[in-house]
Amino acid sequence: MTAPVTARGMETRSRLLAAAEKIFGEKSYYRVSISDITREAGVGQGTFYVYFSSKEEAFRELVQQRAHDFRAVTRVAAEQALGDRVAAERAGFTAFFDFIDQHRQLYRVVRQAEFVDEALYREYYQTFAAGYRAALEAAMDRGEIARTDPEVLAYCLMGIGDFIGMRCVIWPGRPIESQSLADVMAFIGAGLRGCDAAGERGGGSTE
Amino acid sequence: MTAPVTARGMETRSRLLAAAEKIFGEKSYYRVSISDITREAGVGQGTFYVYFSSKEEAFRELVQQRAHDFRAVTRVAAEQALGDRVAAERAGFTAFFDFIDQHRQLYRVVRQAEFVDEALYREYYQTFAAGYRAALEAAMDRGEIARTDPEVLAYCLMGIGDFIGMRCVIWPGRPIESQSLADVMAFIGAGLRGCDAAGERGGGSTE
Amino acid sequence: MTAPVTARGMETRSRLLAAAEKIFGEKSYYRVSISDITREAGVGQGTFYVYFSSKEEAFRELVQQRAHDFRAVTRVAAEQALGDRVAAERAGFTAFFDFIDQHRQLYRVVRQAEFVDEALYREYYQTFAAGYRAALEAAMDRGEIARTDPEVLAYCLMGIGDFIGMRCVIWPGRPIESQSLADVMAFIGAGLRGCDAAGERGGGSTE
Amino acid sequence: MTAPVTARGMETRSRLLAAAEKIFGEKSYYRVSISDITREAGVGQGTFYVYFSSKEEAFRELVQQRAHDFRAVTRVAAEQALGDRVAAERAGFTAFFDFIDQHRQLYRVVRQAEFVDEALYREYYQTFAAGYRAALEAAMDRGEIARTDPEVLAYCLMGIGDFIGMRCVIWPGRPIESQSLADVMAFIGAGLRGCDAAGERGGGSTE
DNA sequence: CATGAATGAGGCTTCATTCAT
DNA sequence: GATGAATGAAGCCTCATTCAT
Numbered sequence: 001m002t003a004p005v006t007a008r009g010m011e012t013r014s015r016l017l018a019a020a021e022k023i024f025g026e027k028s029y030y031r032v033s034i035s036d037i038t039r040e041a042g043v044g045q046g047t048f049y050v051y052f053s054s055k056e057e058a059f060r061e062l063v064q065q066r067a068h069d070f071r072a073v074t075r076v077a078a079e080q081a082l083g084d085r086v087a088a089e090r091a092g093f094t095a096f097f098d099f100i101d102q103h104r105q106l107y108r109v110v111r112q113a114e115f116v117d118e119a120l121y122r123e124y125y126q127t128f129a130a131g132y133r134a135a136l137e138a139a140m141d142r143g144e145i146a147r148t149d150p151e152v153l154a155y156c157l158m159g160i161g162d163f164i165g166m167r168c169v170i171w172p173g174r175p176i177e178s179q180s181l182a183d184v185m186a187f188i189g190a191g192l193r194g195c196d197a198a199g200e201r202g203g204g205s206t207e
Numbered sequence: 208m209t210a211p212v213t214a215r216g217m218e219t220r221s222r223l224l225a226a227a228e229k230i231f232g233e234k235s236y237y238r239v240s241i242s243d244i245t246r247e248a249g250v251g252q253g254t255f256y257v258y259f260s261s262k263e264e265a266f267r268e269l270v271q272q273r274a275h276d277f278r279a280v281t282r283v284a285a286e287q288a289l290g291d292r293v294a295a296e297r298a299g300f301t302a303f304f305d306f307i308d309q310h311r312q313l314y315r316v317v318r319q320a321e322f323v324d325e326a327l328y329r330e331y332y333q334t335f336a337a338g339y340r341a342a343l344e345a346a347m348d349r350g351e352i353a354r355t356d357p358e359v360l361a362y363c364l365m366g367i368g369d370f371i372g373m374r375c376v377i378w379p380g381r382p383i384e385s386q387s388l389a390d391v392m393a394f395i396g397a398g399l400r401g402c403d404a405a406g407e408r409g410g411g412s413t414e
Numbered sequence: 415m416t417a418p419v420t421a422r423g424m425e426t427r428s429r430l431l432a433a434a435e436k437i438f439g440e441k442s443y444y445r446v447s448i449s450d451i452t453r454e455a456g457v458g459q460g461t462f463y464v465y466f467s468s469k470e471e472a473f474r475e476l477v478q479q480r481a482h483d484f485r486a487v488t489r490v491a492a493e494q495a496l497g498d499r500v501a502a503e504r505a506g507f508t509a510f511f512d513f514i515d516q517h518r519q520l521y522r523v524v525r526q527a528e529f530v531d532e533a534l535y536r537e538y539y540q541t542f543a544a545g546y547r548a549a550l551e552a553a554m555d556r557g558e559i560a561r562t563d564p565e566v567l568a569y570c571l572m573g574i575g576d577f578i579g580m581r582c583v584i585w586p587g588r589p590i591e592s593q594s595l596a597d598v599m600a601f602i603g604a605g606l607r608g609c610d611a612a613g614e615r616g617g618g619s620t621e
Numbered sequence: 622m623t624a625p626v627t628a629r630g631m632e633t634r635s636r637l638l639a640a641a642e643k644i645f646g647e648k649s650y651y652r653v654s655i656s657d658i659t660r661e662a663g664v665g666q667g668t669f670y671v672y673f674s675s676k677e678e679a680f681r682e683l684v685q686q687r688a689h690d691f692r693a694v695t696r697v698a699a700e701q702a703l704g705d706r707v708a709a710e711r712a713g714f715t716a717f718f719d720f721i722d723q724h725r726q727l728y729r730v731v732r733q734a735e736f737v738d739e740a741l742y743r744e745y746y747q748t749f750a751a752g753y754r755a756a757l758e759a760a761m762d763r764g765e766i767a768r769t770d771p772e773v774l775a776y777c778l779m780g781i782g783d784f785i786g787m788r789c790v791i792w793p794g795r796p797i798e799s800q801s802l803a804d805v806m807a808f809i810g811a812g813l814r815g816c817d818a819a820g821e822r823g824g825g826s827t828e
Numbered sequence: 829c830a831t832g833a834a835t836g837a838g839g840c841t842t843c844a845t846t847c848a849t
Numbered sequence: 850g851a852t853g854a855a856t857g858a859a860g861c862c863t864c865a866t867t868c869a870t
């Protein structure tokens with residue numbers, strides 16, 4: 001809301017945002033009270049409203065800011081494997097699983113967005129999908145992967161990331177095991193390479 | 208809570224559950240009040256507590272009951288293509304997308320469970336995954352699909368279903384387009400058939 | 415309310431009253447619900463209102479009916495020692511302590527009346543006091559005990575009974591010990607005999 | 622609950638406690654609503670929960686705080702007559718009756734505790750009894766009063782105080798009449814002095 | 829007689845937000 | 850900038866009571 005002017009103000013604002021990330025990650029949005037956040041941040045209750053105009057605004061800002069950080073991480077990872085989309089996916093997924101392992105609360109924060117501010121949630125995935133889709137399309141143009149609807153493909157891949165992240169990182173409470181990652185990547189690699197020829201159009205290639 | 212004894216009681220209880228499904232599907236759990244539900248059901252506020260001991264209990268019962276119905280639908284669909292796992296997947300996914308198209312509210316209800324009762328949410332996916340996994344393992348044994356960790360594979364497939372359902376059914380507000388379905392199935396078919404050899408071990412097959 | 419006509423009705427009414435005594439003795443009046451009582455009585459919820467027009471009416475009836483029984487018990491005991499008021503007190507107190515030991519719930523029911531229906535509560539004590547007072551006055555006339563305000567004296571004795579009943583019967587959860595009873599009676603006996611001369615006017619008489 | 626930090630907060634808390642004393646003294650605990658208290662205190666409903674976590678907690682605090690004040694009053698009175706237990710009793714009872722005359726609501730508050738929080742109620746009387754008992758024992762050691770079980774004696778005296786307070790102060794709605802007080806003290810004085818020899822063992826002393 | 833069902837008034841409690849200091 | 854205090858709207862839930870069968 002009010003942008004902080006002093007260094008002290010910046011510091012307080014950051015503390016509130018960090019506290020919000022922690023608390024929103026532990027409990028559901030609606031089970032979190034402003035005083036939970038201010039207590040965690042070590043500031044007075046009223047201070048919250050110096051920096052955010054509402055609980056929802058703080059949540060939104062958190063999602064947006066962290067989403068930005070997060071996209072940067074996966075993009076950078078994927079860009080290290082230009083010219084080989086399957087390798088880029090492997091790098092991207094690995095970075096993604098690492099990231100959620102290290103920012104577990106953030107994982108829940110983003111998922112909750114669907115029930116706090118659906119537009120924000122869609123925007124989050126649509127923005128991510130747009131970048132993903134562009135990369136996939138480029139790879140199709142270069143012949144690295146089979147041609148198909150890049151939008152649909154992007155959501156398939158995001159779905160895999162989301163569920164495997166949940167199943168193999170969040171639930172176990174530790175980094176993904178390398179074998180699980182390999183199994184995921186094998187499936188994805190085959191799917192990406194083969195989806196033009198395989199299955200849907202007679203499947204003669206396997207003969 | 209109190210089990211109804213008379214037919215009238217059974218009827219009221221069903222009406223409440225149907226109303227809950229509708230309302231929980233439209234708004235977030237925490238934005239739904241008991242009176243929203245009773246109003247929709249056309250009964251008095253107090254009547255809710257004749258049948259459910261709390262809002263959360265009603266939500267839980269809804270998830271469990273509907274989850275059961277839903278699993279039955281996809282299972283039946285998949286069983287019509289015994290002996291060809293890829294075909295079974297196509298049947299299952301098609302049934303799944305049809306189901307969520309016709310039970311849009313249910314889709315949101317289940318997703319929300321993560322933030323209402325996490326144990327219930329996990330149970331839901333774990334139960335579903337257990338059945339899925341068994342079917343995939345059998346298909347591996349029969350050589351229909353490449354061998355890999357069936358648990359991981361089940362979550363990959365569930366993730367795809369979940370995200371494509373969101374992107375191609377819920378968001379557009381209409382049944383999935385046949386081309387999108389075909390694109391998804393092409394990716395899945397290739398992934399399932401090829402994931403032992405492809406990608407991870409040199410991927411010479413495409414040469 | 416409606417007086418029962420059939421034997422079955424009488425039976426149901428008694429069951430409800432007995433259940434009410436038990437439940438009101440265990441919990442506070444306001445923590446007791448009608449369904450607690452009907453459940454205990456083994457009848458349907460609606461049945462309560464066949465016999466009592468309200469919760470408070472049932473409570474009142476319980477107090478009155480039981481109070482009547484109770485007064486009868488102590489009166490009978492005291493009457494066995496006509497001509498010796500101190501002995502009559504001993505008999506009355508003994509009967510009283512026995513009674514509350516055997517009807518523990520009743521003890522709490524009566525005490526609660528103060529906070530449910532104060533008029534009823536006063537009436538209870540005033541009725542009891544009236545009889546008590548008459549007996550004490552007669553004893554004074556016969557010279558068995560010292561003369562003093564019989565009303566005040568009656569309340570002194572009721573207070574002793576009430577508190578010793580609480581301390582030495584209810585709290586320990588068992589009949590009063592004979593030594594405690596003896597100590598109480600020694601105090602009362604001396605008080606009754608000596609209160610004209612002793613203490614207030616120099617107390618020289620015991621020299 | 623939350624301890625106030627500022628003077629304003631202290632003031633509000635006190636106002637709430639004073640209002641609670643008044644209202645709980647007028648109506649039964651369960652007939653008092655939080656808004657009755659806040660209305661009396663002149664604050665908003667929510668303010669109650671800034672200082673107390675529940676109605677019961679406020680009630681408990683009230684009993685404890687006021688009980689403390691009350692014990693101090695009677696103790697001080699009794700200590701003015703060291704060396705003459707009967708005189709000390711007279712001073713204590715007089716102070717007690719004065720106190721309840723001036724704090725009528727408090728009288729009902731304490732009695733209600735039995736049905737709100739029984740443990741608190743017992744604690745109240747046990748604490749009071751412990752002090753009383755010690756004073757009586759000391760008097761017995763000094764030969765001022767007859768020897769008997771001091772615990773039992775303390776409860777006899779408390780019972781008298783309680784019932785006479787009710788009958789001669791609360792019910793009439795005015796201070797105790799001096800004649801009633803004298804009658805009570807005559808009974809107590811005789812009881813205290815004579816209870817070893819008198820009554821129980823033949824009572825020949827009055828002959 | 830008996831009762832399961834229905835209900836709405838009412839009370840406790842939470843909490844996002846405002847504000848004076 | 851910071852904050853403790855204050856608040857009223859809102860929601861969950863209980864339960865005495867009524868009623869149709």
